[in-house]
Amino acid sequence: MQLDHAFHEQQWSIAANLARQRHKSTKDEYYKAVEIAARSRGDNATERTIGRDAVQAMVDDNVIVKDVDALDLYEFAVDGTSMDYAKTIGVLRVRLAKALPKDQNIGARCLEACMWHSDWENAQEIAVSLNKNFPGDRKLLFQNILTTFLVATAEATHGMKKNLFPNLVKAQVDRAFNLRPPTGKELTPPDQIVSTENEIKLWIQIRQKFGSAQENLKLLSLPTWGPLYFLEQGFTDAFLLSIRLLAFNHQWEAVFQVVNAVFDKVIEAGQGKSSTAETGDDRDRIGESSAHSGLPDNSSKSDPGIFSDAIRDQYMNMSREWSLWMSAITAIKNLPNGQEALKMFHRKIKTVVRILIDNNRMNPVFQQNYNRLKLDIVFTRATISARASHSEPGDNNKIQRLIQLSQEHIKDSNCFTMLKGYLELLNKEEIADFAGALKTEPAEETKAAHLFDTLLLVSLKLRNSPDCAPCLKSITKDALHAFFQGIQDRDVSLRVANVTEDPLSNLAVLGSICLVKLAGAGRKDGQYVNGSPLYRANVHLFLQAVVWLDFYLKKIPKNDALRLLLVKLYLMMGCVTRALEVWNLFDVKNTLLECLGTVCLDRLASISPTHFMMGPSYLRSFADPFIRHFETAIQKRYPDTVIKTLQNSSYAELPYVIELAQNQSRNTVAVIAVIEKRRGIRLKSGRNETVIEDEPLIGLYYPLIPRLLKKPRLIELVLGALSPNYELQDFTDYNPLPHWAGPQSTPIQELAACGPLPTNRRCHLSILAERFLDLICFVQPKDFKPSQITQLLQSDWQATASSCQLLYRHLDLLNYGEDSEKNDLTGPETWYFRVVTELAKLVKLIYETILPTSSTKAAREGIVAVIRRSLTIIEYQLQDSLATSPGTPAKMDTLHGVTALHGIGMLRETTLVVRCTVQHITATLDRLKVIDKARGTTEAAWLLPETKRLSAAAAAADWLD
């Protein structure tokens, strides 16, 4: 009790002593593990590695820890150290599971522990052992299959397993469903095969990953298997996934045949004999195609006894699914006899829809889908006709159908979005025809309906016009005219207030986008020279856009696209407080932070560092919720979910959970949050307050996170982990922003931004710059008093030199390599990263050429050249920051100053990194003097005057700030 209490109260030294005594008296190895766990957690720094050493020794000595609780304690003891789980604890887990093969509970615990740490290879060995020892347990069979699949697909898998496991897992999963002839060595007797949908979904996943097209088709054609069989069992997901597999394998005839079979069943159920007769001819023709596809009808036959209500419901419900219809359309486009297949499909879908309506199964959403489908059929027919180089009469009624669809959906907020995809397929003449026809269509009587028509026409104009000033002006005028007519009409205002995305707010958005474009905010030439997105922009026009949107926001604050656009525009003009007021209306939190965070967080620290300060009234910075979200998601939620999928037999779900975690680990928002927080804090305080190891960032850089979750302490390891080869990606959901522009126009997320969107290059450059700052700002703790100062200094120099070399190499590659043409940085960012690169080179050269031995003339010249280059870049950055746009009216200077905050913020970053580098060099030379006074004095005599120039340049820039 005493030991238990001490351990849980984290009284580590008491717990360790008590455990040692218990071990001595009982000889129970469990207490040895308790002692090691307690000592590894204690205050004594020299004992922190005791767990790691003990585990490594057991691995090396082939020890088997037979007490699963003791093994849990060893795992606890090494938690937080830089051990590779798969090569240490994972190995001990496998040894234990194999040593006690008949203990299912212990095997399951070891399996889960390995899964929690994404250690698939050891998990697979344990799963094989469990499956072998409990052959009748279907759950264990599927755990074996699942882990084998994970090993087969893992990037880290190499050698024999990479070659053998794909075939092994295919054979395993086929046999689990008796889809292959038995070998006589099956672990699950055939009579125990009762498939669940999840097992089938895993089979489909494995087949899609490793099966050949012919092999998959053959298996999907087996009796009591395949899409229709799945559907009749009520496995609708499996049905859709099996069609997706056929499409993935380009088995178009088979896809078409399945869709036809579903339609036939519905027609059969809904219309009786007459309709069956109607489709009889079709079936003959399908029969011809099925001879090629090899996919027999494995559904239940039209025996009333078999064709139960439940099965009929499955067919009815499936026959209205958009994804099924689209599978057919895609297949038809790829069939040699597409024209004929399309006719058949068109005829049948009309009958099916009639039946669905008669049976009250055609909800408005399906009716809307059907209206779209009719348009798709027309466009598909045109495509096929064009391919066949002949056009049949009445073939091309695209415009007529488009007009019909637009009239049917004119009041839907997404009407234009819906039409946009089709409009992109039209040529200019056809678009002109469409616009002309739209104008002449009789408008509905109400003024509100007229507004919708105008909105559609204006949208169409914007989509189809180049971004030339006359066109944009004309569109703005049209939008403004319609907007004011609507706003002044009380009746219209009242009516549109009840619509979610009313035409007035959309007109305001459209007009504002045109104004922003007219203002020149989206212009590439010189847009980012001084970091202001409004440099050379016509601020009057830009402000008109903001006023327009804000006016309407106050009237009806419902339109999300309008609000998001306004947030972006306020950020562009440096009005962060108002931007965040609008942003906060959304209450973006938890999971939404991940998909929308970039909209507001990116570059915020350079514009408004105050939002990253913490104090009595600000308990957390703007970046903290983002950091906490990713930290929790990756370190806790992900492994927990892995275990839950396993425990609940959600086999097919696990690969998607892993994919999500991998995407989170490469999400640029996670990196941006960490970078913005660090920049924000130091821009305000003038110094670095957090060390990068304290953030989740380091953990994020390992492909499979929990295995090496805890941060390594050695800087070389960290730099290795931050390799630019680890591709970061922007997963931001930009869809809630307005999307009115045509395919040739700049998307709104790029147009209304303080600079280019996040990229892999920018994020890695930012990380490397942070790492460089950490390196040069590192100060030994005061209580660290080494005995062999000289030896230690030399080791320290060597480590710093190698770190700097690696940093410089990566910075140089990212700054000047092939990606440097991407234009994904603002001007101030470009200068800042170039200065950091030069400074990394400077420090590297000093460590390589001055500290080990007396510097040569060539070395000195090399160092001076780097300093001069740095000075030139700082000069450029300073000049850009001071630049004002030609033709800016004097009364606009203040606003231009505010919009240039990003540039000033990055200039502050540059001066800070320069100052820190100079301080670091000075301190290093001082240490050199300690071990070799004469050499230290000589080197300082020529180098310090040069570094003083850097300090002076930084001071000059600081003055501007």
Add this chain to the structure above:
Amino acid sequence: MTSFRAFTPADLNRFAKCNLDPLTETYDIGFYLQYYAKWPSLFQVAVDDKGNILGYIMGKTESSPDYFKRSEHYLPWHAHITALTVAPEARRLGIGKILTEKLEAGAEAADTWFIDLFVRKSNEKAIKFYESMGYSVYRVVKDYYGDNVSDPTANGEDAYDMRKPTKRDKTLKHIRDDGRNHEVQPEDVF
């Protein structure tokens, strides 16, 4: 266009259109993943052709713990609708109905006795919607919600516990006609 399918974790990056709506709660990512891991067939989404989530339903199957068995409030094996939401732009198209039907199909497949849910007493639109789908009030949970939408000065708001029997409940023993007269306290609800 709108298509329906099972949820996948990647959808969490595309559900802003639903969750920007102030009445839709956005949870910690673990909440969604828990439902996905445990009850994947009861987590269904409606998607547009750009991959945006236009609506989703999350549900679970459960029963009260065994120690509750003798309680009058014991809940047998049933399905529970945890969240149902449709993006403002996609409302009035019947998407909520289709999503609910899909969850109900999952509940039938899991051989549950009924499907239940909680709804604010003031949310008349939702109550009407569920009633149109065959749900009825089984009991009133007093002050179940900490806040009160209609009266900010009130301590809380009552919830209706609504139920719809599945095919398994042939005698309809798990529903009642006079549910609005049966009041329970929040601690009675599992």
